Each structure stands twice: as structure tokens, then as C-alpha cells.
Amino acid sequence: MAKAVKKKESKPFFKFVKWFWILFLVGIISAVMVFLLASSGAFGDLPDFERLENPQTNLASQIISSDGELLGKYYLDDNRTDVAYDQLPKHLVDALVATEDARYFEHSGIDARGTLRAFFYLGKKGGASTISQQLAKQLFTGLAARGWQRYTQKIKEWVIATRLERQYTKEEIIAMYFNIYDFGNNADGIRSASRIYFGKEPKDLDVKESAMLVGMFKNSSLYNPTPNRNPKGTLNRRNVVLAQMAKYGYIAQKEKDSLQKIPLSLNFSPENHREGLATYFRMYLQGFMNDWAKKNPKPALKGERDKWNLFLDGLKIYTTIDSRMQKNAEVAVEKHMTKLQAEFFVQNTPERNKTAPFLDINKEEINRIMERGMKTSDRWREMKKAGKSEKEIRASFTKAIPMKIFSWTSKTRSKDTVMTPLDSIRYHKSILRTAMMSMEPQTGHVKAWVGGINYTHFQYDNVYRGTRQVGSTFKPFVYAAAIDQLRKSPCDHIMDTQHCIAAGKHGNTDAWCPKNSNGKYSGEMMTLKEALANSVNSITAKLIDEVGPEPVVAMAKRLGITSDIPAVPSIALGTTDVSVYEMVGAYGAFANQGVYVKPVMVTRIEDKNGTVLYEYTPETRDVMSKDVAYAMVNLMEGVTHGGSGTRLRTSGANSNMYKEIITGYPYGFKNPIAGKTGTTQKQSDGWFMGMVPNLVTGVWVGGEERATHFKSVLYGQGASMALPIWGLYMKSNYENKDLGISDKAFTKPKNLSINVDCAKVNQELEEENNPADDLDDLDF
Template sequence: MAKAVKKKESKPFFKFIKWFWILFVVGIISVVLIFLLASMNAFGELPDFERLENPQTNLASQIISSDGELLGKYYFEDNRTDVAYEQLPKHLVDALVATEDARYFEHSGIDARGTLRAFFYLGKKGGASTISQQLAKQLFTGQAARGWQRYTQKIKEWVIATRLERQYTKEEIIAMYFNIYDFGNNADGIRSASRIYFGKEPKDLDVKESAMLVGMFKNSSLYNPTPKRNPEGTLNRRNVVLAQMAKYGYITQKEKDSLQKTPLSLNFSPENHKEGLATYFRMYLQGFMSDWAKKNPKPALKGERDKWNLFLDGLKIYTTIDSRMQKNAEVAVERHMTKLQAEFFVQNTPERNKTAPFLDLNKDEVNRILERGMKTSDRWRSMKRNGKSEKEIRAAFKKPIPMKVFSWTTKTKNKDTVMSPLDSIRYHKSFLRTAMMSMEPQTGHVKAWVGGINYKYFQYDNVYSGSRQAGSTFKPFVYAAAIDQLRLSPCDSIMDTQHCIAAGKHGNTDAWCPKNSDGKYSGEMMTLKKALAKSVNSVTAKLIDEVGPAPVVQMAKKLGITKELPEVPSIALGTADMSVYEMVGAYGAFANQGVYVKPVMVTRIEDKNGTVLYEYTPETRDVMSKDVAYAVVNLMEGVTNEGSGARLRSGSSNAKFYKEVMTGHPYELSNPIAGKTGTTQNQSDGWFMGMVPNLVTGVWVGGEDRATHFRSIRYGQGATMALPIWGMYMKANYADKDLGISDKAFTKPKNLSINVDCAKVRKEMQQDQRVDDDIEDLDF
């Protein structure tokens, strides 16, 4: 009887064991089957080997300066630049593992313990997603689905995670995860996040900064440290990460307690296309890259684009721009233009000028300028696209609305105001514009490029796209042609008297009788060196009359001037329009012993893997002999020694303006400098071209419209409008010895055949005169 009871009691136990093994085996088979079905794309297409090897992530293209700094990026929505695992600090990786996946280095993509815990506690004690699974979601499955689709999506993430673990090392997966995540505020990936939130590279992050960024993985929209979002919540989340690091022994409890008391210490530096360093150059470069992409097909993999996309393909563009010199240039422009603009406003108040900011125009002419500005504005085009009638558009342009306008007086260069769009056009036309380019003449490498005063408000690039009358900066081309063709020297003399070129001569339709800038003539014999230093028009007119306009035009074209130049005598005074880009390239030939080198901005282009796609080939040509080039340089040295550029030596002038702008002597440059100022009719354009042996820099200042200008030559000349920018820029360059800007003399050719020592010539002439006098006194 007892045995029967025992047998009866053992039946349920064996039944339990039986069902346990049945369920266990079925569970195993089910899991295997689910994984098998998932791998066969039963729950949706999975990435194949090729896509796993080359996941499609949008990468921003980088613009890299010659000194290795990041100037900016091109991107649509994803401002992402990948970094290698080796570039990540150890504490950043530790923070990620401690917070997101403590057993990361122990599993193969799926954390069984975490999965079971999440299953039994329904996620209340933490989720089960590993770093590999989160990467799989970011790369291939996207945002979390709902309902049944979420379960199938999870299964796909498991499968992809295990494949990723087979395909990549643990370190590579971590690097990919950091690179793919969107940290908000255009901070796609860890490098952008480090730069935008802390102004540094990932390798330079400290522990608390790393903890904050890792804390954002939970929800970068919620845990966003910017003042307008959630700095307090972000701080709390960062402290949770620090606590996790202490829990797993990555930092001590003492370190945790100390770090949790610190503030976030942000250095928020947003990155966008309209701000940052070298904005105008970056926009020029965008056009350059677009042309390059059209001519260079992409060796695309399966499923990829067959054309290079500057905003998605992660190209590395190595440029000639030196970030230090670029910064010096932008600072010089801002310092000078702030003061110059203030003086312009003083002279163009409604009481002093009823048509301000325009001079010499009547009301109808002013209205035509504003009409043209209105019809070419983005606002007009946008309203036109939206089907608005012209009557509605015009009414909208006259209605005052809240807006931001440009201002030199605020730190952000923005000013909130209420103004009609039409008035805002007139307001912004009152600002003087500028262009500046700096180039190494021996290589053609462009070192600095400033196309305007503020790219956000004034997007027209005056370096490359803009062309304005060159004024007296064109005169060295005339002198070069005369020295080359007529074998003149800087010490040869011409009388300063008015010179007329008759109608019909050299293609003239009318007689041409140019005046000197002050309307006076000394009547004295004047050396070419003094004539160029004083920018004497009468001497330049006589030179082009002797040599003819055709050789001058030919000389200019050899020097890289592409504009159509009429072969008429008046071009000698710079009546033709030139760009700063072309003028700097042309002057570079004088500093480079007569060899023209086409300006270079891009030296190399690489794809995201470092494969070289483009390397530049220098474009050079001989334009003139070394002797002629040196003679012209010698002429232009006279400009900075005794002419309009002489203020570079002392840094001050008699003008009250300079005493207000500068304190003390801002330049005091004693090294050899060759240069030329230029001022056009009505003071519409001010130029300065300045050279030292290994750097040529051109500066232009003027209004968008030629009618926007100073009333007097005192403020409207090139020596006042443009030269100060060059002086401040060069002084800053010389202060940084690492830049290697030469302060030596220009290289003198061996066996120089052109006499440039005018003091010696004068001495010989005086001796000859004394001999002649002695002969006349002899009594035969």
C-alpha cells in the first residue's frame, strides 16, 4: 500500500520534469527558428555583408587648413565626422560601458542576463539593449516601432548585433556608436558634440565632460545642456553616469563626489554655414567642389550614389588657408571697418545728406537702386513663388515688421528693430564692404580670404566674384610694360606737366588729358620711382603714350587678369574693373621674380577612407625677366617709404581719424615693403596692395553701390580705407614667429642690368654737372 502511494506521488514530479524539458527544447528551437527566420528576411530585409562592411551613414565633408585646423564642414542634416577608437579618451569609453552595457566586453552582441532580467521585471529594472543592439538600431532599423512590429524589430536588432560582433572588433563597434549618435544642435557624432558643447576635440575631454555626453545617450533631446533646453536635468543625468562609473570601479567614490559638485562648464560653439572662420572662403570652396564633382565620377559600391556629394560623403578637403593668418585677417577687418563705418555714419546723417547713404544722386536714381535691391531680394523671390501679386509684395515691403539687422556695435553683430523690408535694404546698403586676400607668391598658396564684413547678412564674395575699378593699383602694370619695352629704369625722369593724347591716337575717340589728383603739376623732372610713390597721373599718361596700350593690356593678361581690357590710354589710371583675387595673383609675379603662379586654394581631396582623389598641379608662366620684376618692386618700395604708404612706417598720420582709430603707433613696420594704394573717381573704391618677399596681400574697401562713398579724399582714399587693414594684419602676422613671414629684403637678381640706385644716379649726375660747369669756366 505504501509503495503504491509513493508511486502515485512521483507521477506529478516526472510530469513536471517532462514538461520542463519539452518547453525548454521548444523554447530553444523557437529561438533558433526565430533567428533563422529573421536571418532569412522573414521579418523584413536585413543588411547584407556589403552593407555591414560599408554602413550608409551621412558624413560631413571637412575643410582642413594648411596648419591642420578644421575650418568648417559641409553637411545637410548630419554634421558628422568619424573619429577612430584611438582618438577617444579612456574615461569616455568607461563612462559608456558603465552606463549602457556593463558586460559589453563579455557578451557577443546579446546580454542573456540583461534580457532575462528585462523579461521577468518587464523592463522596470533596466532594459536589455546592448551597445551592439543600439548601434544596429541606429544604423539599420531606425526609430522604435510600436506593437507587434516592435518585437520583430527587436529580433532584427539581435540578429544584426551578432553579425556586427562577428564583423567588427569591440573597439570598432564602440567607435561606430559614438560616431553615429545625434547629440542635438547639429552635433552629430562625438567629434561634433565635443566641438559644439565644449570647443575641443574628443581626445581632450575630461571625465565630467565625457560623463555629460554619455548621459545624453539616454535622450539627447531631453538631456540637452543648452540654457533654453534642460541644463538642470542634464546635470543630474551626468551625475548618474559618474555614479555608474564609481559603481564599476572606473573612478573612486571620492572622485565621484568631487565631480558631481562641479557645474556643466559648457563652451557652446554652434557650427553652421554662416558662422565661424573663413565663411566667404568656404562658400567659394563649395562652388569649387561642385565643379570638381561634376568632372570626377565616384567609384560607387552597390546601393551608393554614383556622384560625389559634398554634404554626405565625408570628403576631406585640404586647403592652403592658414587658420592663424585667417584669424588675423578677420580681426584686422573688423577692427578697422568698425571705426571706418562709424565715421561714415557721422558724415551721412539725414541732416548732412538727404539721399544717405548715396551721394551725387537724385531721388529718382536712389529709387531705382532700391527698386533693384527689392526685386533681387530673397523676400521678393519667396513671395513670388508663393503666388503673391506684385501689388501685395510691394505693400509687404513697405510694412514695418520686427526683424534683426546687422550692427557693428553689438557683440553678436545682430540688432533687434522694427523696420520695413524696404528700409532694411537702404539700411544695409549704407555699410561699406571689403575684400582681402593674402597669397604666398612662390607657391600661389592663398593664406587668408575675407570676402566681406559679415557673411550672415552680406553673402556676396568680393574677393573672387566682385570686380571694381582698380585705380592707381593698375599703374605698376603700365610701369612694368614701359620698363620691359622701353628699357627704362626707376631712376629715369619724366617732367610732371599735363599730357594730352590726341583723338584718334591709340584708339582714342576723344582727346584724353588726365589731371593729377590735386589738379596741380610741379613742372619738375621726376623719377619714375617718385612718380609712382606720389601716384602722379601725368607721368603715367606719358608712359602709356610711349609704350602704347596694347603692351600694357598684354602684360596684364599674362599676369592673370581675365577681364576684357580695352586697348585705350585711360586704362593706365585703373578705369577697368578688377577682382582682388586677380590683382593679388598679378602682384605675386613681381614678388616672384617675374613668374606668375596661379592662386591655389585646394591642395588635396580625400574620401572618407583617406584615398586621394585629387592633388593640385601648379600653373605657372614666365611673364617678365627677373630684372624687370625687381625694378617694379623697387618702384613700389618707394610708395611705402615716401609715398601714400609711408604711414606704415610710423603708424600715425595728421588725420584726426587715425588718432581716433588707433592708440600709439599700431604699425611701425621697418622691414622692406613694396606696395601701391589706389583710389577711384569720387572715392568709390579704396585699394592697397602690399608685398613682402613671401606674402602678397590685397585689400579693397567700398560700398555695394558706387554712389555709397565718402565725400572727401581725406577719408575716401585707399591709404585711409584699405591700408590700415593691411597694416594691422601684417603686424599680427609678424607677432607670430611661427608663421615665418619674411622681414628681409626682396631678392636682388645677380648682374642686375637695370639701375635702381637712384641716389647713386643723382650723385653721378651732379658730378657730371660739375664737370660741365668746369669746362664752361675754362678760358681757351
């Protein structure tokens, strides 16, 4: 009887085991079938082998300085720069594995234990997505779908994850995951995130910083450390990551407790196209790269673009800009222009100047300036594009609205205010602008480029695009032509008297009788060196009359001046408009023993894999002999010894004005310096061109409108407006010995055929004019 009962009880158990194995096998077969269906594309397209090998992620192109620093990037939506696994600190990888996928190095793309746990507990005890699955989602499946599509998407992620595991090593997958993730605030990928949130490269992150960034993987929008987002929640999330690292033995419990007490300690440095170092240069470079891309087709793979895209293809652009010198240049501009602008405002109050900020023009001319300002503004363009009538557009310019205006007194250089758009145009036209470029004359390598005072408010680049009257900085071209063509010497004497060039001569339509800047003539003989040092117009006029305008124009053209120069005598005083870029290139030939080297900004371009796509070839030409070039350098050294550039060497200020606006004065340079100041009519433009043996730098300062200028030459001359920027810049350069800026003499040619020893010539001339004095020296 007992046996019969036992037999009956075993039947249900056998049934249970039977159905268990049936369901288990059905489950396995179903899972295999689902995988096979997914692999065949039944749930949607999957990436083929080629796409798995070359996943299409948008990469920002990098701008790299000559000293190896990242100057900036070009990107659209993705500010991404890939980092290799060996550039990731171990604790960053540890934090990721501990928090996101503890068994990462044990599975092959799918964590079976985690998946079963998520299935049985319906996700209440954590999800099951591995790092490989999350990468598959980021690369190929996109945002999470809903409903049935969410399940099919999950299956596709499983399939892609296993394929990724076969295609790449574990380390490569981790690197790809760090590089693909969007950390917010234009921080796409770990390198951008490290730089933007902590101002450092990934390899330099410490444990708590790594933990914070890994914590953002949960939701970078929610766990964002910036003050206007969620710093408290981000801190809590970082501490969770530290706890996970301690749980799995990556850090000690004591270290975890210590690190959790430390605040976030951000060094938030946003990256965008209008901020950072060398903004104007970066915008020039964008145009250069666009031109290069048009001329150089891309050897595209299947499905790729056939043209290089600066914002998506991850190019590496190696430039000649030195980040240290660029920083020195920008600081010099800021220091001087802050004080110069303050003085300009003092002199242009409504009480002192009823037409401020304009001088020497009538109401009709002011109206034309303001009309042009309106019609070229973003407001006019956008409203016209929106279909607004001209009457509506004009009316909008007279209504006061909240806006941001430029201000040197604001730390951010932007000031919140309320004013009419028309008043804001007038206000911004009162802001003085500047341009500065610095170049190594032997190579043509441009080391610093400052196209303006603030790219956010003023996008116009005054280095390359802007051309302004060059004033007396053009005179060296006249002297060079005279020395080259007429075999003149810096020690030749010419009398300082007014000189007129008659109508009809040298293409003149009217007689030309230029005056000296002070309106006076000494009537005495002076050397060419003295004449250039003191920028004597009468002697420059005599030289161009003697040599002719055509040879001067030819000389300027050979020196790289591409701007239009009419062959008329008045060009001798710098009436033509030339860019800072052209002037620096031209002066470089004087410092480079007569050889012109075209300015170079890009030395090499590489694709994302390091393949070289472009290498520059220097463009050079002989313009003048070494003797003529040295004679010109010798002439311009006189400018800093006895001319308008003398303040570079003095040890004290000449007046309280200099102490106030000539920032950094006195400079006290003792090394050889050649240079030339320039001041145009009504002080609309101030220039200084300065040279040492291995660096040529040009500086221009002026208003956007020529009518925006200082009333007196004391403030408006090139020696007051532009020269101080050069002085500050060079002082900073010399303080950094690693830059290797020369403080030696310019190279003197062997067997120099042109006499530059003016002291000896002056002595001989004096003895010739005073023969009686010779008797006193005779030894009877």
C-alpha cells in the same frame, strides 16, 4: 500505506519536470526558428554582407587648413566626422560601458542575463539592449516601431547585432556607435559633439565631459545642456553616469563625489555654414568642389551613388589657408571696419547728407538702386514663388515688421529692430564692405581669404566674384610694360606737366587729358620711382602714350588678369574693374622674380578612407625677367618710403582723424615693404596692395553701391580705407614667429641690368645742371 502515498506525490512532480523541459525545448526551438526566420528576411530585409562591411552613414566633408586645423564642414542633416577608436579617451569608453552595457566585453551581441531580467521584470529594472543592438538600430532598423512591428524589429536587431559582432571587433563597434549618434544642435557623432559642446577634440575630453556626452545617449533631446533646453536635467544625468563609473570601478568613489559637484562648464560653439572661420572661403570652395565632382566620377560600390556628394561622402579637402593668418585677417578687418563704419555714419546723418547713404546722384538714380534692391531680395523672390501679385509684394516692403539687421555694435553682429523691408535695404546699403586675400607668391598658396564683413548678413564674396575699379593699383602694370618694352628705369626722369592724348590715337574717340589728383602740376623733373610713389597721373599718361595700351593689356593678361580690359589709354589710371583675387595673383609675379603662379586654394582631396582623389599641379609662367620684376618691386618700395604708404613706417599720427579711424596707427614697420594704394573717382573704392618677399596681400574697401562713399578724399582714399587693414594684419603676422613671414629684403638679381640707385642718378643730374658747384669740389 505510506509507500503508496509517496508514489502518488511523485507523479505531479515528474509531470512538472516533464513539461518544464518540453516548454524549455520548445522555447529554444522557437527562438532558433525565430532567428532563422528573421535571418531569411521573413520579418523584413536585413543588410547583406556588403552593407555590413560598408554601412552607409552620411559623413560631412571636412575642410582642413594648411596648419592642420578644421576650418569647417559641408553637411546636409548630418554633421558627422568619424573618429577612430584610438582617438577616444579611455574614460569615454568606460563611461559608455558602465552606463549602457556593463557586460559588453563578455557577450556576443545579446546579453542573455539582461534579456531574461527585462523579460521577467517587464523592463522595470532596465532594458536589455546591448551597445551592438543599439548600433544595429541606429544603422539599419531606424526609429522604434509600435505594436507587433516593435517585436519583429527587436528580433531583427538581435540578428544584426550578432552579425556585427562577427564582422567587427568590440572596439570598432564602440567607435561606430559613438560616430553614429546624434547629440543634437548639429552635433552628429562624437567629434562634432566634442567640438560643439566643449570646443575640443574627443581625445582632449576630461572625465566629467565624457560623462555628460554619454549621458545624452539616453535621450539627446531631453538631456541637452544648452541654456534653452535642459541644463539641470543634463547635469543630473551626467552625475548618474559618474555614479555608474564608480559602481563598476572605473573611477574612485572620492573622484565621483568631487566631479559631481562641478557644473557642466560648456564651451558651446555651434557649427553651421554661416558661422566660424573663413566663411566666404568655404562658400567659394563649395563651388570649386561641385565643379570637381562633375568632372570626376565616383568609383561607387553596389547600391552607392555614382557621383561624389560633398555633403554626404565624408571627403577631406586639404586647403592652403593658414588658420592663424585667416584669424589675423578677420580680426584686422573687424577692428578697422568697426571704426571706419562709425565715421561713415557720422558723416552721413540726414542733417549732413539728405540722400544718405548715397552721394552725388539724383532721386531717379536712387530709385533705380532701391528698385534693384527690392527685386533681388529674398523677400521678393519668395513671395513671387508663393504666387503673390507684384502689388502685394510691393506693399509688403512698406510695412514695418520685426527683423534682424547687421550692426558692428552688437556682439553677435545682429540687432533686433522694427522697420520696413525697404528701409532695411537702404540701411544695409550704408554698410561698407571689404575684401582681402593673402598669398605666398612662390607657391601661389592662398593663406587668408576674407570676402566680406559678415557672411550671415552679406553672402556676396568680394574676393573672387566681386570686381571693382582698381584705380592707381593698376599703374604698376603700365610701369612694368614701359620698363619691359622701352627699357625704362625707376630712376629715369620725366617732367610733371599735363599730358593729352589726341582723339584717334591709341583708339581714343576723344582727346584724353587726365589731371593729377590735386589738380596741380609741379613742372619739375621727377623719377619714375617718385612718380609712382606719389601716384602722379600725368607721368602715367605719358608712359602709356609712349608704350601704347596694347602692351599694357598684354602685360596684365600675362599676369593673370582675366577681367575685360579695353585697349584704351584711360586704363592707365585704373578705370577697369578687376577682382582682389586677380590683383593678388598679378602682384605675386613681381615678388616672385617675374614668374606668375596661379593662386591655389586646394592641395589635395581624399575620400573617407584616405584614398587620394586629387592633387594640384602648379600653373606657372614667365611674365617678365628677374631684372624687370626687381625694378618694379624697387619702384613700389618707394610708395612706403615717400608716398601714400608712408604711414606704415611713421611713428606718429598726422591728425586726430587718423588716431580715431586708422586703427593700429602708427604701425612702425622697419622692414622692406613694396606696395601701392588706389583710390577711384569720388572715393568709391579704396585699395592697398602690399608685398613682403614671401607674402602678397590685397585689400579693397567700398560700398555695395558706388554711390556709397566718403565725401572727402581724406577719409575715402585707399591709404585711409584699405591700408590700415593690411597694417593690422601684418603686425599680427609678425608677432607670430611660427608663421615665418619675411622681414628681409627682396632678392636682388645678380648682375642687375636696370639701374635702381636713384640717389646716385639724382646726384649726377644735379651736378650736370649745376656745373659751377663742381669747381668747389676740385682739389687744386
